[in-house]
Amino acid sequence: MDCVRMKFSFFIVCLFIFAFAFAVCRDTPLCIPSERETLLKFKHHLIDPFNRLSSWNNASANSNCCQWAGVVCNNLTAHIVQLHLNTPDPGDYRFDDEGYVKALEAVASRRSRLGGEINPCLADLKHLNYLDLSGNYGLGEGKSIPAFLGAMTSLTHLDLSYTGFYGKIPSQIGNLSNLVYLDLSFAANGTIPSHIGNLSNLVYLYLRSDSYKLLFVENVDWLSRLSKLEYLYLPGANLSKAFNWLHTLQALLSLTNLNLSYCTLPLPHHSQPSALNFSSLLSLHMSNVSCPFVPKWIFGLTKLVSLDLSNNGIQGPIPDGFQNLTLLQTLHLSWNLFSSSIPDSLYSLRQLKFLRLDENNLNGSISNALGNLTSLSELDLSNNHLSGNLTDQIGNFEKVVILDISFNSIGGTLPISFRKLSSLKYLDLSKNHFIGNPFESLKSLCKLSHLGITDNHFEGAVKEDDLANFTNMNVFHGKENNFTLQVGPNWCPRFQLTSLDMRSWKLGPKFPSWIQSQKNLQYLDMSNTWILDYIPTWFWEAIPHASYVNFSHNHIHGKLMTTLRNPLSIKVVDLSRNNLYGKLPYLSKDVNWLDMSSNSFSETMDDFLCQKQHKLMQLQFLNLASNKLPGRIPDCWINWNNLVVVNLQGNHFIGNLPPSIGYLSSLQSLNIRNNSISGIFPTTLRKNNQLISLDLGENNLSGTIPSLIGESLLNLRILRLRSNSFSGHIPNEICNMTFLQDLDFAHNSLSGNIPSCFSHLNAMFEKNKSSDLFIYSGVTTQCTGEDTAISVFLWTKGRDAEYKSILGLVTNVDLSNNNLSGTIPREITDLDGLIYLNLSHNQLSGEIPPSIGNMRLLESIDISRNQISGEIPSTISNLSFLSRLDMSHNHLKGKIPTGTQIQSFEASDFAGNNLCGPPLPTNCDSNQKFLVTDNIGAKWHEVNWFFVGMEIGLVVGFWTVVAPFLIYKSWRYAYFSFLDEMLYKLKSY
Ligand SMILES: *[C@@H]1O[C@H](CO)[C@@H](O)[C@H](O)[C@H]1NC(C)=O
Ligand SMILES: *[C@@H]1O[C@H](CO)[C@@H](O)[C@H](O)[C@H]1NC(C)=O
Numbered sequence: 002m003d004c005v006r007m008k009f010s011f012f013i014v015c016l017f018i019f020a021f022a023f024a025v026c027r028d029t030p031l032c033i034p035s036e037r038e039t040l041l042k043f044k045h046h047l048i049d050p051f052n053r054l055s056s057w058n059n060a061s062a063n064s065n066c067c068q069w070a071g072v073v074c075n076n077l078t079a080h081i082v083q084l085h086l087n088t089p090d091p092g093d094y095r096f097d098d099e100g101y102v103k104a105l106e107a108v109a110s111r112r113s114r115l116g117g118e119i120n121p122c123l124a125d126l127k128h129l130n131y132l133d134l135s136g137n138y139g140l141g142e143g144k145s146i147p148a149f150l151g152a153m154t155s156l157t158h159l160d161l162s163y164t165g166f167y168g169k170i171p172s173q174i175g176n177l178s179n180l181v182y183l184d185l186s187f188a189a190n191g192t193i194p195s196h197i198g199n200l201s202n203l204v205y206l207y208l209r210s211d212s213y214k215l216l217f218v219e220n221v222d223w224l225s226r227l228s229k230l231e232y233l234y235l236p237g238a239n240l241s242k243a244f245n246w247l248h249t250l251q252a253l254l255s256l257t258n259l260n261l262s263y264c265t266l267p268l269p270h271h272s273q274p275s276a277l278n279f280s281s282l283l284s285l286h287m288s289n290v291s292c293p294f295v296p297k298w299i300f301g302l303t304k305l306v307s308l309d310l311s312n313n314g315i316q317g318p319i320p321d322g323f324q325n326l327t328l329l330q331t332l333h334l335s336w337n338l339f340s341s342s343i344p345d346s347l348y349s350l351r352q353l354k355f356l357r358l359d360e361n362n363l364n365g366s367i368s369n370a371l372g373n374l375t376s377l378s379e380l381d382l383s384n385n386h387l388s389g390n391l392t393d394q395i396g397n398f399e400k401v402v403i404l405d406i407s408f409n410s411i412g413g414t415l416p417i418s419f420r421k422l423s424s425l426k427y428l429d430l431s432k433n434h435f436i437g438n439p440f441e442s443l444k445s446l447c448k449l450s451h452l453g454i455t456d457n458h459f460e461g462a463v464k465e466d467d468l469a470n471f472t473n474m475n476v477f478h479g480k481e482n483n484f485t486l487q488v489g490p491n492w493c494p495r496f497q498l499t500s501l502d503m504r505s506w507k508l509g510p511k512f513p514s515w516i517q518s519q520k521n522l523q524y525l526d527m528s529n530t531w532i533l534d535y536i537p538t539w540f541w542e543a544i545p546h547a548s549y550v551n552f553s554h555n556h557i558h559g560k561l562m563t564t565l566r567n568p569l570s571i572k573v574v575d576l577s578r579n580n581l582y583g584k585l586p587y588l589s590k591d592v593n594w595l596d597m598s599s600n601s602f603s604e605t606m607d608d609f610l611c612q613k614q615h616k617l618m619q620l621q622f623l624n625l626a627s628n629k630l631p632g633r634i635p636d637c638w639i640n641w642n643n644l645v646v647v648n649l650q651g652n653h654f655i656g657n658l659p660p661s662i663g664y665l666s667s668l669q670s671l672n673i674r675n676n677s678i679s680g681i682f683p684t685t686l687r688k689n690n691q692l693i694s695l696d697l698g699e700n701n702l703s704g705t706i707p708s709l710i711g712e713s714l715l716n717l718r719i720l721r722l723r724s725n726s727f728s729g730h731i732p733n734e735i736c737n738m739t740f741l742q743d744l745d746f747a748h749n750s751l752s753g754n755i756p757s758c759f760s761h762l763n764a765m766f767e768k769n770k771s772s773d774l775f776i777y778s779g780v781t782t783q784c785t786g787e788d789t790a791i792s793v794f795l796w797t798k799g800r801d802a803e804y805k806s807i808l809g810l811v812t813n814v815d816l817s818n819n820n821l822s823g824t825i826p827r828e829i830t831d832l833d834g835l836i837y838l839n840l841s842h843n844q845l846s847g848e849i850p851p852s853i854g855n856m857r858l859l860e861s862i863d864i865s866r867n868q869i870s871g872e873i874p875s876t877i878s879n880l881s882f883l884s885r886l887d888m889s890h891n892h893l894k895g896k897i898p899t900g901t902q903i904q905s906f907e908a909s910d911f912a913g914n915n916l917c918g919p920p921l922p923t924n925c926d927s928n929q930k931f932l933v934t935d936n937i938g939a940k941w942h943e944v945n946w947f948f949v950g951m952e953i954g955l956v957v958g959f960w961t962v963v964a965p966f967l968i969y970k971s972w973r974y975a976y977f978s979f980l981d982e983m984l985y986k987l988k989s990y
Contacts, residue, residue, distance in 0.1 A: 030079035032066035039125045040066055040081070048116035048139060073131070080128035087160065088114040088136035114138050121149040129153060133160040135184065141166030146188060151176045162186035162207065175199040183207070186234070190215040193238075198223025203230055204255075210237035214265055217242075221249040228253065234260040236286075241265045247298075251278040260286040262309065270294070276301050288312050288333065300325045311357070312336035319363075321346045331355040335381065338362055343382075348373045359383040359405065366390070367411075372397040379403040383429065387411055396421040407431040407453060415442040422446060429453035431478065436460070440467035450475040454482065455502065462487045471496050480504035480526065486513075493518050499546075500524040507531050509555070517543045528575070529554035538564045551575040553596065561586050568612075569595075576600070577624065585609035585625070590616045594780065594789070596624040598648065603629040611637035619643055621780040622789055626672070627651040634673075636661045645780045646789060648672045650696070658683035667691055669778045670791045674698040674721065682706060682727070687713035693776060694791050698723035698745065705729035706746070711737040718764065718776060719793055719808075723815070724748040731816075736761040742771070743795060743813045747839065751819040755840070760828035765812045767834040767858060773809040797837045798861055798885055813837040817863065820844055825864070830855050841865040841887065848872075849893075854879035861885035865910075868892055873916070878903055889913045896925045 044057045056069045066081070067074035073083035116139025123129075132153070134140060141164045150159070151173020157180060166188040174183075175196025183200065186209035193208065193216065206227070210216035216238045224230070230253050240246050244267050250259065259282060275297040284307040285299070293314045299305075300322030308326065311333045318341030319334065326332075329350050335357045342365025343358065353374050359381040366389025367382070374380075375397050387409040396418025398404070404422070407429040414437035415430075422428075425446050430439070431453040438461035439454055447470040460483035471477075474496035485507040492515045499521050509531035516525070522544045533556040541564070544550070553575045560583035561576070570589035575596040582601040587609065606625070618641050630652040636659035638644075644665050654676040662671070663685035671689070674696045681704035686695070692714050702725040710720070711734025718740045727749040735744070736758035742765060763769045775790035792805035797813055804811055814832070817839040824847030825840065833855050845867040854876025856862075860883060870892040878900020886906050890913035897903060897911060897918045908920045917925040 030067050030074045030076055032064075032072075032074055032081070033079055036081050036126060037064070037066040039122050040069070040072070042122045043120050046118050046120040050116070051113040053113060053115070075128065078128070081126050082128055083131035084126075084129065085131070085133050086115065086137065087133040115140060116142075119147060119150075121147070124149050124152045126153075128155055130155050130179070131158040132156055133158070134164050135160040135162040136164070138163055138165040140164045141188065143167050145169050146171055146174070146185065148173045150174065153177065154179060156180055157202075158182040160184040161188050162209070164188055170194055170197070172196040178202065181205065187211060192217040192219050193223075195220075195223040198226040201226060201228065203227050205232040206230060207232070207234040208238065209234060210263075214239045214263075218246075219243065221246050225249050225252060229255055231255050232258045234258070235264060236260055237263040239265045241267050243267060247273060247277065254278075255281060257281050258284040260284075261290060262286045262288040264290050266290050266292065270296070274298060280304075283307065285309070288336075295320050295322070297322070302326065303328070305329055306352075307331035309333040310337070314338055316340065319344050319347065319358075323347060324349050326350065328352055330376075333357045334361070336360040340364070343367065343371075343387075345370045350374070352376060354378045354400075357381040358385070361385050363387055367392060369394050371395070375399070377401050378424075381405040382409065384408040389413075391416050393418045395419060398422055400424050403427040405429040406433070409433050412436065415439045417442050419443060420445050423448065425449055426473075427451040430457065431455040433457050438463075444468070445470055447471070448473055452476070453478045455479060456481045458482065459484065461485070465489065465492050469495060474498060476500040478502040479506065482506070488515065490514065497521050502526040503530060504551075505529045509533050512537055512540070512557075516540065519544065520546075522547050524549045526551040527555075528552060531555065532557055535559040536561070536564050538566065541565055541567070541569070548572040552579065553577040555579050557581060560584070585630075587612055588618065588620065590618050593619050594622040595620060596622070597628070598624045598626040600628050603631065605632040605635070606630050607632075607635045607637075610635045610641070617642055621645045621667075622778075624648040625652065629653055631655075633657075634659055634662075634678075638662050639664045642666065644668055645778045646670045646791065649676065650674045650794070652676055654678055656680070658685065660685045662686065663688035665689055667779070669716075670694040672696040672793065673700065674723075674794065675700075677701055679703070682710075682722075684709060690714060690716065692717055693740075693778065694719040694793055696721040696793060697725065698794075700725050702727060706732055706735075706751075708732040708734040711735045714738070715740070717741055719743040719791075721745040721793070721795075722749065723796065726750060728752065730754075731756055731821075733758055735759075739763040741765070743793070743811060745796065745813065745815040746819065747796065747815040748818040751816070751821060753821065754823035755816065755821055755826055755829065755845075757826040757828045759814075759826065760831040762832060765814070765832040765834050770812065770834040771809045774807050775805070776809045799863075811836060812858075815839040816843065818842040822846065824848070825850060825869070827852055832856065834858055836882075837861045839863040840867065843867050845869055849874055849877075851876055853877055856880065857882070859883055863887040864891065865889045866891070870894070872896070873898055875900075886910050897921065 040057060041059065044054050054070060056063060066072055067079065071085040072081060074080060075082045115137040119140060144166060145168025146161060146166045148171040151171060154177060156177050159177065159180060159182065162184045163186065167190060169191040170185060170189045170193060172194040175194060178199060179202060180200045181202050182205040183203060184207040186207050208216065214237055218235065218238050218240045219242050221243045233256060250256065270292045273296045277298040279302055281304065282302050283304055285302065285305060286309040288309045288311040291313060293316060295310060295315060303325060305326050306328055308329060308331065312335065315337040319339050321344055324346040327350065330352050332353060338361060340362040343363055345368055348370040351373060354376050356374065356377060363385040364387065367387060369392045371392060372394025377398050378400050380401060383405045388411060390413030391411060393416045395416055399421055401422055402424050404425060408431065410433060412434035415435060419442035426448050428449060428451065435457040437459065439459050440463055444467045449471055450473045452474060455478045462485050465488045472495045475498060477498055480502045481504060494515055498519050500523060504526050507530065508527060510533040512532055512534040517539060523546050525544065525547060528551045536557055548571060550571050557579040558581065561581045562584045565586050568587035568589040570591050572591060573594040574592065577596045577598040579600050582603055584604040585597065585602050585606055588595065620641060621643050623644060623646065626648045633656035634649065634654050638659065638661040642664060645667050646669065650672045657680040658678055668689045669691050670693060678700040680702065682702060684707060687709045690713050693716055695714065695717060698721045704727065706722065706727050711732060715738060717738050720741060721743065723745045728751065730753035731746065731751055733756050736756060741762050778789050778791050780789040790805055791808065792803055793808060794801055795804050795811060795813060796815060812835045814835060821843040822845065825845055827850040830850050830852040835856055836858050838859060841863040846869060848871030849869060851874040853874055857879065859880050862883065865887040868891060872895035873888065873893055875898040878898050881902060883902045887910045889910055892914065894915035897916050904919045906920055908922065911921055917923040
């Protein structure tokens with residue numbers, strides 16, 4: 002009995018010891034030496050810049066590889082079963098459709114990622130079931146996924162996304178029959194091998210592809226074998242040949258999440274059935290697939306929680322079918338062409354948390370029923386045509402975090418119920434017609450971090466109290482309203498802004514000293530804010546992170562140099578239109594964009610330009626126009642190789658153009674007009690073969706116009722040599738400049754004929770005419786992401802005007818006020834895209850070519866004060882856009898042709914000839930001749946101008962509306978994706 006008991010006790014004790022040992026083992030299994038060797042070998046082939054695998058070493062204290070970073074062993078067998086070697090994403094874009102292209106960049110920028118190669122010895126880990134190498138962009142280096150992975154049949158989880166592999170998926174992957182989870186996103190192109198269909202245990206399949214659509218799903222039959230599949234992500238794949246994709250996928254009875262965004266789907270879309278099985282689907286993402294309607298079968302997916310159909314060009318009203326999808330929490334219909342009002346049926350979707358209808362053509366006012374959506378967390382109605390006032394029901398959105406109704410036509414005062422939106426962090430009301438003082442309704446929203454109220458009709462005084470609760474405010478954009486900031490001299494705001502735009506507020510006359518507290522500012526626009534003061538010395542040091550500063554259009558005075566202790570180092574600086582004087586400031590090499598135009602800087606620019614620099618300056622845009630800069634332009638351009646736009650017009654420069662300007666190999670726009678530059682045409686410019694716009698007008702240049710222009714400057718679109726003393730012939734080489742659209746040689750002493758080869762100036766043909774409004778230079782500032790448009794003063798319509806927003810459309814030939822002789826070449830009338838033609842004040846003779854009627858776009862023609870004879874060709878009445886015409890003081894004779902336009906010009910436009918008929922009072926039957934200069938027909942004249950003005954107005958209006966919205970949008974996304982990386986747009990004055 003005892004023995005039995007003893008044996009039993011012994012057994013119990015053994016059991017305890019065993020259990021104890023077992024328990025200890027469970028916590029710290031001792032790793033198997035051969036597997037440790039495998040890991041070390043594997044590590045040996047990796048590059049690990051941040052030493053993440055420092056624990057992987059042979060030191061005896063560290064010999065248990067089960068405790069190494071990222072390694073998991075089985076508690077019982079001690080075999081290595083999991084390797085977690087992924088590099089996590091800073092912002093996890095991987096399941097975010099919009100950011101999926103950015104994902105690559107984000108991943109690529111991560112510094113702790115592993116590189117090197119995946120050694121085949123990894124396959125020796127026979128018990129490994131979990132392998133995550135994602136995010137280690139350096140592993141693949143564009144090679145295809147190694148085939149040996151197909152031997153690791155114990156794997157249930159394999160993640161090679163963002164590993165830099167790229168190429169065909171090896172068919173051996175199909176051997177991994179235990180796989181439950183497979184992610185090869187951004188790691189493959191070519192056709193997906195049908196062997197993937199052997200992975201019958203797969204539940205998760207992620208195969209995101211890049212934007213080049215080089216991952217092909219040629220047929221989907223293999224998918225039908227994946228009967229356990231729940232998550233299928235194929236964004237960016239090309240399914241154009243997978244004609245039965247829809248029928249195959251609907252038969253996957255376990256499928257809950259389907260993402261086909263950015264896919265190329267087979268055409269035609271309309272053969273889609275009206276009902277499909279898809280019984281289990283919870284999430285369907287089909288954005289960017291160019292399906293121009295909402296497929297009917299979607300309305301049968303009654304379990305759907307998330308639906309994304311954005312950016313498909315869908316037209317017509319928002320269908321009522323959405324109301325069937327009562328469980329929807331996320332509905333993205335952005336970037337389509339929906340053109341109804343928002344149907345009330347949408348407001349019956351009470352579960353909605355994320356509703357995005359932005360970037361459509363929705364109209365009408367927002368109904369009270371909107372208030373039913375009490376679960377909303379994000380509502381985006383921006384960029385539509387919504388009107389009316391905001392309903393008081395907006396106060397029901399107590400959970401709303403993001404509310405964007407910018408770029409609509411909503412008016413009225415802000416409902417006081419805004420106060421209830423206590424969760425609100427992002428509010429954008431910009432570009433609407435709101436009135437009143439919004440801070441009444443907004444001032445209690447203490448969680449707000451982004452407030453956009455720009456471009457409304459808001460007004461009133463903004464006091465310290467109104468801003469006191471905004472302790473989380475980060476971005477505050479309030480420009481273009483009628484606000485006056487009324488704060489005490491010692492006000493210390495409780496927010497720390499990174500971006501502040503108060504353009505056109507009344508902030509002055511004192512320089513706002515509270516800026517001193519905003520240490521994190523990156524973007525600061527205080528242009529046109531009535532500041533009448535110095536820039537204090539502390540300012541430049543108070544905002545060390547600034548990359549954009551704009552104080553233009555104020556009355557800032559004083560010597561800028563004396564307030565600057567260090568060279569300016571802000572990327573974009575705009576101090577134009579102030580009263581700054583003295584010396585130009587020193588720049589650090591980081592400055593990218595500098596506008597100091599329209600000030601009173603009056604000391605030579607020698608120090609500015611010739612300061613000792615060890616590194617190349619980054620400056621791309623330099624505008625010093627309309628100052629009083631004296632002396633010679635210094636010959637120190639060699640360090641400023643990045644300059645693209647240089648504007649020195651309207652100063653007091655004398656002497657020759659310095660040779661080193663020729664080193665500006667990126668230069669696209671050079672404007673030195675209206676100085677006193679002398680000498681011959683600067684031959685150094687032949688090296689600036691990227692030039693698009695060259696303006697040397699209104700100087701004292703002399704000699705001939707060299708043929709090198711037409712040989713080297715073949716990209717020129719604008720060539721302006723007006724008002725110099727150039728003599729000799731117009732070189733024929735000019736005709737090689739096939740992009741030339743503005744040619745102005747007026748007010749020189751040019752002689753000889755007008756070259757007949759002008760008919761080679763291709764850009765002045767209607768069929769070749771640019772339809773781009775702007776002529777962009779290649780200046781893209783890192784902090785605005787925007788190209789800078791070239792602006793030029795052109796003498797058209799008898800006056801000088803600065804062209805920028807429609808410069809791309811202007812075509813102009815002005816050879817007036819020279820000594821040109823010979824006839825008007827018939828070939829010039831081939832330029833049927835020409836808008837302005839001025840040949841006046843020359844010695845031209847012969848007749849007006851009858852083909853002048855071909856120049857159908859002409860708005861203005863001046864051939865006055867020549868010796869042109871003959872009759873006015875009747876074809877001139879074809880010129881239906883003509884609003885200016887001057888043929889006076891020639892030897893023209895006969896009857897002025899009749900036509901709708903012609904008789905509307907003034908008699909003086911025909912004076913000094915032998916012409917008769919209206920608008921001249923001379924009757925053609927009689928022979929009386931007298932000059933008349935009264936205003937017959939002036940009324941018509943005005944009407945013409947009105948239409949022309951309206952046309953241009955439309956064009957300009959389009960750009961002031963559309964361009965900013967594109968940018969604001971990117972702002973917003975940038976803000977939420979990269980708080981520390983700012984994209985900003987330049988002001989376009
Ligand atoms: C090993 O044991 C730990 C707890 O000690 C447990 O969390 C873990 O899931 C176990 N791992 C395996 C592979 O069984
Ligand atoms: C896939 O990528 C590889 C490597 O970049 C390239 O050589 C190959 O042409 C691509 N294949 C396809 C089908 O685009």
